[in-house]
Amino acid sequence: MKIRLPRRFLYKMILFCLLVGTLPLIFLGVFSYYKASQTIEKKVLQGNMQILTQIHSRVEQVLKNVDNSVTQFVNSSFVNQAMNKPLSVDDFQTVDQLLTDLYYFQTFELGVQNVSLINFNREWILSSGGVSRFDNGKASPKLSEYRSSPLLSAWETENYYDSYISSDDPKGKKYYSVNLVKKVPINSPNPVGLAIARIPTYELNKNLIQNAELGEFLILDRNYQIIAHSDSSMIGEDVSHAPYMGKLIALNSSEGYFEDRQTGISFRKSDYNGWVYISLVSITAMNKESREIGWLTLIITLSSILVICIISYKGSQRMYSPIRKLHTMVADGGGASDRETTDEIESIGHSILHMMQTQTKINNQLQEQIPQLTYFFVLRLFQGELTAREIKDKLPSLNGAGHWKILQVIAVQIDTLETTRYEEKDKDILMYAVNNIVSELIPVHNRLNPIVIGDSLVTLYGTLKEDMDLIKAEVNDLTRKIQKSVGYYLELPISIGISKPYHDFKATQRAYHEALEALKYRVEKGQPLIVSHDEMDSVESNKLSYPVQIEQELLDAVKVLDKERIRPLLHQFMEALTAERMNIKQYELSLVRLLVSIVRFVQDSGQSEVIWTEDEKSLLNQLLELKNLHEIEKWFFDVIIEPIIDHISDSKEDHYTKIIEQVVRIIEENYNKDVTLEMCAASINYHPYYISKVFRSQTGVTFSDYVHKFRMDMAKKWLVDTDMRINEIAKQLGFYNAQNFIRSFRKLEGLTPGRYRELYSKL
Structure with a gap:
């Protein structure tokens, strides 16, 4: 009965994941909102203070320029002289000069709209409107205030009406x-x-x-009356009793910032004229973006928490799944039946402890499997499936192989069983016997266990020596002994391939392929043979000399189904290959080329349904696995060519019909040209002799007679159905002149073309 196990570890895992995932996220969200709010507020206040400083600088720059200009004007000797004159009508030149000087003050940059010069003693006033009499008794209160002021120079605020001043003020x-x-x-x-x-x-x-959108900006005079405001309707109001002014007046600082009733106040006091420059910003409006960031942060945080919860739940389940399976296995096995209330990990821990207690028994069982493990290790080593770490861990237990300086692969193959007393079914037993001989002749400390891979017995030979000449002599001596012993005891011909020497076990797979490739050298040298891959490299790679003419004759013999010529031609082709000194790659390329030519012939001749073999191996793999020229020659005839001949023989009539149809079509399309048997043969890829033979057997006439008769039939049709002249018909039919055409026509029909037209055109 399956035990029902608790899932406490899963719940702990989910809770842990939630805490680890959500707590930092919540903290990060709160911190981000707080930091963003502080940063936005700080940046807005800094921006407003910079704007306020710019306003202060620009306004005072204008005021100081006006002050300097007026000072220079009143200090001029010309003005001092004019102040001592009554400025009557006779002084029009002085008045004109003063007016000109006053006009220069009224520039766009300074913003001065009117400049007045008043003389109390001489009782005259000069302004942009001209000079007029000034009555001290009727002076305005504001002017009297200016006159009695102890200040020699001051900036004053005044309600003023001047018809020369233009404004957008609706009043x-x-x-x-x-x-x-x-x-x-x-x-x-x-x-x-x-x-x-x-x-x-x-x-x-x-x-x-221009800066109104960044806040509310205003300028106050010494009496805290507004002289400039973002809202022009506020100009002239007294704000000395405003809530924030008490704090501002109490602050003994030239500039600063404070908050009052959700309003941030930045201010600067002028040392030049006592004016106060103020910026009012709503803290609520200033924190609007902060609130938007807060909501966005909240949404993202909640979404992230939701995703974390889902991921934590799903991820914990996925991570818990193998633990649960392991725990279930342990419980089903009885290892945790008395521990249902414990944590899953603890339960598994007890089970592992139980497993460790049985380790000795398992080790004993593994010792019995060492031969099989060693076999699989060597097999994987030859197949290149081991990592460097796996090789390093295993080598110390393999008869001192970890200390080898040089290693080589030796591959042994049985050449043939045809001339021996053995049959194909005995091959496995024979490979086992060869394995025993190799194991006895090569010392244990110089080899890994020989193994059978495919048709080859392969062993890795190693030595502590480093002298390559000495190693080569030693390997050659061992392989000769192996070949001689197998021949003596088993009466079996074998060939041995030897790889290049290597220093690293990671090169074993490459050395294995080199040993097998060396065995292919039997194609040229024959068998039995002992060959090293170094000897293959020493063969000069001459330019490939392919017997094209023999190949063509061989294909032609196949086309005409001439088995008597095929065998000698195939043997002649193989001898032509071995007559040239080529490396094994060139031999293989030549054989593959012949195979491709035969396959192409089959496809071109419409015999693609030929099935050469029921073996799962491809034709190319079968060819490359053959060991000598005799096997290759026999394979080409028995497996490739003979099925083609048998198939063509079975469908001979259809084959002949197709050839005749192709030739007739060529004649009909080219009757006005010099159509020849060779041209037709080249077009359909058959020998001219074969086409001639097939054509005559199927039609009863020769190729040339058929062409001549077809042309004459065309001539008779044109003579009856058209008005073409004789010489035009001769030209259309490919005759050099009309006389040749007339003679040919008369020979075939017994009358001239003209007479034929006269007789048959009236019918």
Whole structure:
């Protein structure tokens, strides 16, 4: 009965994954929101303070330029002289010069709209409107305030009406201006007049409007009256009783920042004229982006937590699955039946402890399997399936193979059983006997266990020696003994292939293929043979000399089904290959080329349904596995060519019909040319002699007679059905002149072409 096991470890795993995944994410979300809020607020405040500094700098730059200009004007000797004159009608030149000087103040850059020069003693006033009489008794209160002020130079705020000032103010009359008031002469204990430069507040407001979207900006004079504001309707209002002004006045600092009732206030106080530059920013509006980031962070965090929960649950189940399976196996085996309340890992731990207690018994069983394990190790080594680490771990247990300096692969193959007393069914027993002989002749400390792979007995030979000449002599001596012993005891011809020497066991697979490739050298040298792969490399690779003419004759013999010529031609082809000194690759290429030519002939002749063999191996693999020229020659005839001949013989009539149809079609398409038997043969890939023989046997006439008769039939048709002249018909039929055509026609029909037309065209 299967035991029902608890799943405590799964629940612990899910809880752990959730805690590890969600807690850092929640912390990161909170931290990100807090940090983003702080950063946005800091950046907005820094930006507003920079804008406020720029406004302060631009406004004071304008004011100082106006101040310097007015100072230079009133300090000029010309003005000082004019202040001592009554400026009557006779002084029009002086007035004109003063007006010209005053006009230069009214520039676009400075924003000055009007400059007035007042002389209290001489009772005249000069402005952009001209010179007029000034009555001290009727002076305005503001002007009287300027006159009695102890300040020699000051910036004052005033409600002012001037018909020359244009504005977009809907009130149309009332304007606020800031006036630079200077006593004349400057620094005199008894000034006789005033110089007043008026700048409308909307000129100062231009510095604020372009930055209005970043906050509420305003400029206050010394009495905390607004002289510039982002909202022009606020100009002139007294804000000294505003909630935030108490804190601002109390701060003894030239600039700073504080908060009051969800409003952030940045300010700068001017040392030049006592004005205050203020920026008001709503903290709620400033934190709007922070809240958006907060919501986005919350959504992302919750989504991530949901994904983490799903992943934690699914991932924990997946990771728990092998533990659960292992735990179930242990429980089903009885190892955990008394521990149902324990954790799965603990239960598995007890089971592992139980397994360790049985390790000695398992080791004893493994010792019995060492021969099989060794066999599979050597097999995988030859097949290149072992890693360097696996080879290094195993070598110390293989008769000191880990200390070998040089290693080579020796491959042994049975050449043939045809001339021996053995049959094919005895091959496995014979390979076992050869294995025993090889194992006895090669010392244990110089080899790994020989194994059978396919048709080859393969062993890895190793030695501690490093002298290559000595090693080569030793290997040659051992292989000769092996070949001689097998021939003596088993009366069996064998060939032995030897690979190049290598230093690394990772090269075993390559050495194995080299040993097998060396055995292919029997194609040229015959058998039995002992050959090293080094000897193959020493063969000069001459330019491939392929017996094309013999191949063509062989194919022609196949086409005409001439078995008596096929065998000698095939033998002649093989002798032509061995007559040239070529390496094994060139032999293989030549044999493959012959196979391809035969296959192409089969396809071109429409005999592609020929089945050569029922063996699963491809024709190419069968060819490359043959060991000598005798086997190759026999294979080509028995497996390849003979089935073709048998198949063609069975379908001979259909084959002849197809040839006749192809030849007739060529004649009909080329009757007006010099059509020949050779041209037809080349077109359908058959020998001219064969085509001639088939054509005559099937039609009863020769090829040339058929062509001649077809042309004459065409001539008779044209003579009766058309008005073509005799010489035109001769030209169309490929005759050199009309006389030849007439003679040929008369010989065949017994009358001339003209007479034939006369007789048959009337019918």
